[in-house]
Amino acid sequence: METMEKIAQPKAKATAPEQANEASSTKMLIAMVGIGLACALLIVSVYEGTAPRIERLKAEALQQAIFKVLPGISQTKTFEQLADGGFQLLEGDAKGKSVVYAGYDDAGKLVGVAVEAAGQGYADIIRILYGYRLADSKIVGMYVLESKETPGLGDKIEKDEDFVANFEALEVGLTADGLAVTNPILTVKSGEKVNAWEIDGITGATISSRAIGDILAKSTATLAPQLVKHQQVFSQQAQP
Known part of the structure; x- marks a missing residue:
């Protein structure tokens, strides 16, 4: 029994680094997801803000082209x-x-x-x-x-x-x-x-x-x- 306890003790201590690694990976994943969402929101907001201007410029360019042809x-x-x-x-x-x-x-x-x-x-x-x-x-x-x-x-x-x-x-x-x-x-x-x-x-x-x-x-x-x-x-x- 004493031998088994001595053998079991190192195994219990070995789980601590594994738990730390899992916690670190979870935090990294959450951070990456957060950054991804932030970038996606930024892209959408930029598109929504510039789309009307882009469409207006395209319409103006087309109108000018009509007069050329x-x-x-x-x-x-x-x-x-x-x-x-x-x-x-x-x-x-x-x-x-x-x-x-x-x-x-x-x-x-x-x-x-x-x-x-x-x-x-x-x-x-x-x-x-x-x-x-x-x-x-x-x-x-x-x-x-x-x-x-x-x-x-x-x-x-x-x-x-x-x-x-x-x-x-x-x-x-x-x-x-x-x-x-x-x-x-x-x-x-x-x-x-x-x-x-x-x-x-x-x-x-x-x-x-x-x-x-x-x-x-x-x-x-x-x-x-x-x-x-x-x-x-x-x-x-x-x-x-």
């Missing part, structure tokens, strides 16, 4: 595209809705419609805004809203003057019945453009420049016929 306009109106392909004037928030922006000159005459479109580029999704002039069925401006293309190469889609010039009068004519685009937009190799519906590509940024052509071709194929068909809706909203 539709030269000659002095006022704009937002229209929602309906399920049947038609359009109606939108008075409220455009978030989550498919919209286009009609532009008017000083006399209140409809100049054209600005359209947002997006597609896969070399690095990521490219978002653009282009202006479509209904009078002669031409794209008269293109602006890159968002791009992560390679600096010095892919970003030439928004910086290269020759490339941007492609969109001063890019033909998007329709068939006689107005149901389809006559010649889909096509990006060709630099220096090989011969037709009014072709885009002169950028040497060294082939994928990025081709992506712009693909985005425009896909967007205009479905939207241009609808814009022309319902252009009276936009004209009726003109204000002299």
Whole structure:
């Protein structure tokens, strides 16, 4: 019995460091959880505080871009595209809705419609805004809203003057019945453009420049016929 007691005593004393370690681990875990919660609350509060300003700046940037892609306009109106392909004037928030922006000159005459479109580029999704002039069925401006293309190469889609010039009068004519685009937009190799519906590509940024052509071709194929068909809706909203 005495031997057993002597053996048992060291075991009882050995639990003290273990208890101390457990207490220390618990305190550390509580501290880490507390710090995590504090960081999460800070992130949420910062987001909530800056979100309205970010949205306002985005809206202002978009408005400026509309004026760039539709030269000659002095006022704009937002229209929602309906399920049947038609359009109606939108008075409220455009978030989550498919919209286009009609532009008017000083006399209140409809100049054209600005359209947002997006597609896969070399690095990521490219978002653009282009202006479509209904009078002669031409794209008269293109602006890159968002791009992560390679600096010095892919970003030439928004910086290269020759490339941007492609969109001063890019033909998007329709068939006689107005149901389809006559010649889909096509990006060709630099220096090989011969037709009014072709885009002169950028040497060294082939994928990025081709992506712009693909985005425009896909967007205009479905939207241009609808814009022309319902252009009276936009004209009726003109204000002299």
